[in-house]
Amino acid sequence: MNKSLTLKPIRGLSVLLALLVLTVMIVIPLIQIFIQSVYRDGELQLAAPFRTIADADLAQVMLNTVWLGICVIFGTTLLALPLAWIMVHTSIGRIKGLEVVLLIPFMTPPYIGSMGWILFMQKNGYLEQLVPALGRLAPSFFSFGGMIAIMSLHLFPFLYLLLRGALERIGGSLEEAASVLGAPAWYRFRRIVVPLLLSSFGMGAMLIFVKTIAEFGTPATFGKRIGYDVMTSEIHRYVSSWPIDFGKATSLSSLLLTVCLLMWYVQSVVNRRYTYSLVGGKGSRRSAETSRGPVLWLGGLFVLLLLVFSIGIPYFSIVAASTMKLRGEGLSWSNTTLDAYRELLSFGTPGMKALMNSIWLALAASSIAAVLGTWFALVIRRSKTIGQRSVDLLSLLPNTVPGIVIVVGLILLWNSPWMPIPLYNTAGIVILTYVVLFVPYTVQYVKSAAGQIDGSLMQAGQVFGGRPWYLLSRITLPLILPGILAGWTMTFTIASRELVGSLLILPPSMQTSATFIFAQFEQGQVSLGMAMAVVSVGFTTVILTIMESLGSKRKWNKR
Amino acid sequence: MHMDLYIEGLSKTFGPTTALHPTDLIVKEGTFTTLLGPSGCGKTTLLRMIAGLEAPDTGTISIGGDTLFDASRKRSTPAHKRGFGMVFQDFALWPHMTVFENVAFGLRTSRRTQDLKQTVTRALEKVQLGAMMDRYPHQLSGGQQQRVAFARAVAVQPRLVLFDEPLSALDASLREEMRVEMLSLVRDLGLTALYVTHDQIEAMSMSDEIVVMHSGRVLQRGTPEEIYAKPTDPFVARFIGRSNWITAASPSAEPLQATNDADLDPKKNPPEPAVTLAMFRPEHLRWEPLGEGACDAYEVEIVQASYMGDRYEVHVQADGQEERWTAYYDCRIPAGSRMTVYLPRKKLHRLNAVPKS
Numbered sequence: 053m054n055k056s057l058t059l060k061p062i063r064g065l066s067v068l069l070a071l072l073v074l075t076v077m078i079v080i081p082l083i084q085i086f087i088q089s090v091y092r093d094g095e096l097q098l099a100a101p102f103r104t105i106a107d108a109d110l111a112q113v114m115l116n117t118v119w120l121g122i123c124v125i126f127g128t129t130l131l132a133l134p135l136a137w138i139m140v141h142t143s144i145g146r147i148k149g150l151e152v153v154l155l156i157p158f159m160t161p162p163y164i165g166s167m168g169w170i171l172f173m174q175k176n177g178y179l180e181q182l183v184p185a186l187g188r189l190a191p192s193f194f195s196f197g198g199m200i201a202i203m204s205l206h207l208f209p210f211l212y213l214l215l216r217g218a219l220e221r222i223g224g225s226l227e228e229a230a231s232v233l234g235a236p237a238w239y240r241f242r243r244i245v246v247p248l249l250l251s252s253f254g255m256g257a258m259l260i261f262v263k264t265i266a267e268f269g270t271p272a273t274f275g276k277r278i279g280y281d282v283m284t285s286e287i288h289r290y291v292s293s294w295p296i297d298f299g300k301a302t303s304l305s306s307l308l309l310t311v312c313l314l315m316w317y318v319q320s321v322v323n324r325r326y327t328y329s330l331v332g333g334k335g336s337r338r339s340a341e342t343s344r345g346p347v348l349w350l351g352g353l354f355v356l357l358l359l360v361f362s363i364g365i366p367y368f369s370i371v372a373a374s375t376m377k378l379r380g381e382g383l384s385w386s387n388t389t390l391d392a393y394r395e396l397l398s399f400g401t402p403g404m405k406a407l408m409n410s411i412w413l414a415l416a417a418s419s420i421a422a423v424l425g426t427w428f429a430l431v432i433r434r435s436k437t438i439g440q441r442s443v444d445l446l447s448l449l450p451n452t453v454p455g456i457v458i459v460v461g462l463i464l465l466w467n468s469p470w471m472p473i474p475l476y477n478t479a480g481i482v483i484l485t486y487v488v489l490f491v492p493y494t495v496q497y498v499k500s501a502a503g504q505i506d507g508s509l510m511q512a513g514q515v516f517g518g519r520p521w522y523l524l525s526r527i528t529l530p531l532i533l534p535g536i537l538a539g540w541t542m543t544f545t546i547a548s549r550e551l552v553g554s555l556l557i558l559p560p561s562m563q564t565s566a567t568f569i570f571a572q573f574e575q576g577q578v579s580l581g582m583a584m585a586v587v588s589v590g591f592t593t594v595i596l597t598i599m600e601s602l603g604s605k606r607k608w609n610k611r
Numbered sequence: 612m613h614m615d616l617y618i619e620g621l622s623k624t625f626g627p628t629t630a631l632h633p634t635d636l637i638v639k640e641g642t643f644t645t646l647l648g649p650s651g652c653g654k655t656t657l658l659r660m661i662a663g664l665e666a667p668d669t670g671t672i673s674i675g676g677d678t679l680f681d682a683s684r685k686r687s688t689p690a691h692k693r694g695f696g697m698v699f700q701d702f703a704l705w706p707h708m709t710v711f712e713n714v715a716f717g718l719r720t721s722r723r724t725q726d727l728k729q730t731v732t733r734a735l736e737k738v739q740l741g742a743m744m745d746r747y748p749h750q751l752s753g754g755q756q757q758r759v760a761f762a763r764a765v766a767v768q769p770r771l772v773l774f775d776e777p778l779s780a781l782d783a784s785l786r787e788e789m790r791v792e793m794l795s796l797v798r799d800l801g802l803t804a805l806y807v808t809h810d811q812i813e814a815m816s817m818s819d820e821i822v823v824m825h826s827g828r829v830l831q832r833g834t835p836e837e838i839y840a841k842p843t844d845p846f847v848a849r850f851i852g853r854s855n856w857i858t859a860a861s862p863s864a865e866p867l868q869a870t871n872d873a874d875l876d877p878k879k880n881p882p883e884p885a886v887t888l889a890m891f892r893p894e895h896l897r898w899e900p901l902g903e904g905a906c907d908a909y910e911v912e913i914v915q916a917s918y919m920g921d922r923y924e925v926h927v928q929a930d931g932q933e934e935r936w937t938a939y940y941d942c943r944i945p946a947g948s949r950m951t952v953y954l955p956r957k958k959l960h961r962l963n964a965v966p967k968s
Contacts, residue, residue, distance in 0.1 A: 225703035228664050231690040232697040233717035233767065240691075243716075247707045 063431075067439040070431045073424070074446040077488050081461030082453065085309065088464055089302035101303035110286065110304065117282040117308075120199070121261040127204030128211045128260050129253075131358060135208070136215035138351035140223055150355075157362040158209040159596075161549045161566070162202075162269030164585045167573050168366025169193075169202050170274060171373050171582075178369055181382045194278050203270050205362040207263055211256040218252035219245075251322070258319045262312050266454030268552040273573070283308045284456050284552075291460060292556060302464070305457045316452040374582035392583035403584055406568035410588065413479065413564065414548035417486035422540040424487065425494025426532070429502060432495075444499075451492040458488055459553045477559045485557050486547040493546075494539025501535030502528070541599040545592040614640040614675040614770050614803065616661070621670030623656055630656040631827045633669060638771070638805055639820075640675075643797060645806045647814040648824035649850070654807045655775060657824075661805065662697055662773050663690030674770055691720070696764030698777040702756045704748040710735065710759050711744040717767035734766040735759075737796060754785050761793060765800060772797070774806040778813060790817065811851045815839065823847045839892075843962055848890050855896070855936035857889040857959070888962050893924075895958035896938040898950070906953040913948045916940070927952065 089101040097103075105111060135154075139145035157165070172178045173193040180187030193201075222245055230240045271285040283304050290301035377389040396403040428447040435441045450458055462485055466476040475481045505528065513523045551566040558567060565588040572581030616638040623631045631653040638644045646654040659665040661672060663679070666687065672680040679688045696717070704713055714731045718724060735741050738758035748756055757777065764772050777793075778786045794817045797804050808814055814821050815835045822832040823844075830844045842848035900906050911927040914935060918924075923940045929952070938952065 225699045225701055226705060228662075228690070229697065229699055229703040229763075230705075230716065230720075231664070232662050232693070232695055232773075233763070234691045234694070234720035235716070236689075236691050236720075239720060244705060248705070 064439075066427075066431050067437070067443060070428055070443045071439065071446070074428070074443065077484070077491075078446055078449055078458070081458065081465045081488075082309065082449075083461075084464040084468075085302050085305045085457065085461045088298060089306045092299065100299075101306055104300055104303040105307065110300070113281050113283055113286050113304070114307070116280060117265050117284075120196075120203075120280075120282055121264040123196075123200045124203045124207065124264040125257045125260050127200045128208045129257070131204055131208040132211035132215055132256075134351075134354055135212050135358060136219050138355060139212075139216055140219045142348050142351045144348070144351055144355055153359065153363070154212065155209050157206055159545075160206070160363075160366065160589065161551065162206050162267060163273050163551050163566070163570065164269075164370065164549075164589065165206055165366045166202050166270045166273040167569075167582070167585070168369040169198070170277065171369040171578070172365050173198070176382075178372060178383065196278070196280055199270065199274055199278065199280055202274055203264060203267065206270070207260055208362070210263070211253075211260055214252050214256040215249065218249050222248045255319060255323060258315055258322075262315050262452065265308065266312060266456075268454075268456050272551070272570075284454060287456050287460060288552070288556070291463065298464070301460055305460050308454055309457045312452055312454060312457075370582045370585050373578050374586050376579050392577070392579040393587070396580060396583050396587065402563065403568060403580060406563040407565050407584065407587065409562060410548045410565040413482055413486065414544050417483045417490070417547045418540050418543035420483065421487045421491045421543045422494050422536050425491050425539050426498050426536050428491070429495050429498035429532075429535075430528070432499060433502070444495075447495045448492045450489055455489055455550075455552045456556075459485060459556050462488065463557060479559065479562065481557055482554065482559075482562075482564075485553040486543070486550060489550070489553060490543040490546055493542040494536065497535040497539040497542070498532050499535075501532040505531050537599060537602070541596060545596055548592055549588050616674045616771055616803070616805070617672070618657075618661070619671045621657070621660060621667050621672065623653075623660060623665065623667050629827050631660075631667075634829055636822065636829070638803060640803050641801055642819040643794070643804045643806065643817055644820045644822065645808060645814040645818040646822050646824055647808060647811060647851075649809055651826075652824040653827040654809075654824050658773055658775055658805065658807045661771075662695060663688065663693050694721075694767075694769055695771050695773055696767060696769035697773040698757075698760050698764045698775065700776045700779060702748075702760040702777075702780070704756055704759055704763075706748055709745050709747055710740065710751070713748070713759055714763045714766050717763065721767060723767075730766060734762040737765075737799075738762045738792075753781050754789060757781060757789055758792075761796065765796075765802060769802075771803045771805060774804060774808075776808055777806075778808070778810070793817075815851070823850065825850075841960060842890075845888055845890075845962060848960075848962065853893050853937050854890045855893060855938075856932075856934045857891070858931075858933050889959050890962070891954055891958050891960060893937040893939055895955065896936065897953045897955070898938075898940065900953045905956050907956060907959075909952050909954065911936070911950055911952050913944050913946050913950065915946055916944050918943070 089104075090096060090098055092100050105114070139150075144150070170177075173190045175191070177190060179190050192198075226248070227240055227244055230244045235243065265283065268284045268288065271280070271282045272288065275282060275285055287301050287304050287308070290297045290304070372383065374392050375388045375390060377387045377391070395401055396407070398404065425447070428443055432440050432444045432447070435444045462481070463476075465471065466473075466481055466484075475484065509527060509531075510523060513527050518526065548564075549566050550564075551570065554564045554567050555570065558564065563571070565584050569581045569584050569588075572578065572584070616636075618634065618636040620633045620635065621631065622629070622633045634653075634657065636657075646657060648654050656665060660667045660680075667680060667682060669682045670680075671678060671682065678686060679693055680686065705716075708716070711731055714734055715727055718727055718730060723730070732741060732744070735744060738761055740755060740758055740762065743751065743755065743759075748759065751759065757780075760777070778789055781789060790813055806813075806817065815838075818835055820832060821835055821838050823830045823838060823846075825846050831838060831842065831847045833841075838847065839852055842851065842854075848854045897906070900908065909929040909932075911929045914926040914928050916923045916925045923943060925938045925940050925944060927936050927938055927950075929936060944950070
């Protein structure tokens, strides 16, 4: 009793401190955007953002963005729904490792994937060289349809995971019960599967929409080439190239921010009210009846084609371009060389410097994010009080807010004339940006790890005489360590290839692997840029694999 | 017309493991039959094959002259055309439908929608849920969900109701209540029921016939009384109720050879059986040589006595016996005391532990 009483003020203080840190890190930058967008010439003009948008022909950009979001929902559905069905209902789902392979498109930075597609489809690109007959079709890929295809191929795993989970739970006894009670296949599909799938699908579709309109990599590479402007690419233009116009940038940012927050709110309401708990008990089992024959063949073909399009083509193009000796010569063994890698990986070259920058920035950011995220997660605990719930909400906010909006907010705050801390234009601001962008990963992983710790474990520790700090170090920390490691790994992986923050906020003389790739692809040596892409994706994959195998070696994680 | 369920030579393998060895089974119309066995014994597989949710490798399933499955003629009626009802372990209530719609589902699929409202209402009133028709499953308690699942299975007046461990998801006190309620409903409605469980108390208290299964084989079938009093297999004896074992080789078991046990078929009892095992139930061990017929006396040492409220459960070690016995007594005996116990010879049950091939 005594101990918990003395701990209370510390806990309260901790919550307050966490809220303060989050406010400085996340809330103030976002508020800056709103303030900047409504304050013009020293006075408050609430209508200013709308006027700016109406004046500057930005309405078209907004429409473009929304239309892209809707079309990508359609595209991802077309890919994810059949895939989920195949993986649940045929023996293809039991192929080892396929589950992990299907996540690769999602883990591939979208700008790299887009570059792969551009290299493959452009004039005299790899498609034309491999199958000259199809070469004539290639130009038509550089269109709105191509953009939808690229983004859908990047985002589909996200929807797939949601649909697969729902289908698996339905496919057990819920569908069997209908079958025993006399419902033929089509009736079961109509009355049981579709209604139950709908809530999961709605959820996934909303998240896909938010992810699409927040996406920067593909619009910045492919979208720019076909002249399809969306909000993120326009924001980037107004803050990075002359004439710089923060009025337009903040107006667009606040609009984008509002849409995303609104979607997120609707989604959480829908989630709370209309989702049926489909949690299967121990009785839920994988449906034993699987399809054979033509269905299996068609399913296999579908999965194979999907893998070719989502992984095969982009990666083939990137690797091929990175080993190309002369651009005009085309694909042949005699035209391959590892010169680009040699140049990239030798000491002192700009490429090597950029790579090293990426690594140490990501290391610093992921370590800070791991510490902060763990602290937030422990403060949140079971989010009972308002303070804890606010920490929960704020620390996960960067997941919902588009990266470019956060970056603009950080620029506004740290570059403002009254800011006493000279962080802007140093490496520090880059690390801060990464931390803000990716702290939700650690918070989520640690939260879920801590959620599995039963209250009785702590009580047992107390009964056996453990003091609070002893309990934290001997019980809580070891049990949440896998969560911390997962958060660290994820943050490191994503931060080391992050594009939008790096493009906007890096000090002038500094480059990271992402900006290096971007610059080389736009105007420079494509082979050098693509070699960097291979290296950066390669080494982050190695690190992911190492951490994964370390995690699975833990005894108590094994079933 | 008879609606008995006939199963002949039904078997199933999953990859390298045999879930069910060729099995025969008859479920008589209007009876309550239970498949009893530990987890992984093949009972659920058998039930799911009868329901049509799993395809057998060999054998036939038929009901009332209607062949549902025949492996040799490659004929199989799909689950939705078998006309059965089933109660699932996790209830499997559809979360997006009201209680009414859940129960009405089977009637709609079979196009019996004439008196739909009345039929559903009647089924729900039977399980005392007439007032809950418009609720959704997640608004019900575990016991109520169980009742809806039951009402849904019987509303269609199925030829056979299958129960897949329906009570295992409930907590202990509720389980007992539902057991009594479900049994009386099954009797009331005159249903034919096939019930799967690993709980011997459920099996004993509800069934007309119990089929004990182990590692994909049927070990014994019979009324609950037969199974309890005359187990034919050591596993059955140990799995159901408590058993005390007498080692045949021990000197104190000598009287065994002298008894003329009429229950043992001479054909099944070859001159030199592999091992002769004998067992008796704890309640038959007496503390005084009273009662009808001859008794055998054993010197025992009290190991432990536990108070159970209505009696004391006493663990004793008989001289020359390998296993400890359990007996019941009506007052506390200190551990370590030596006593004499008596076993009426009639209560001794012998089984032949035929070495399994």
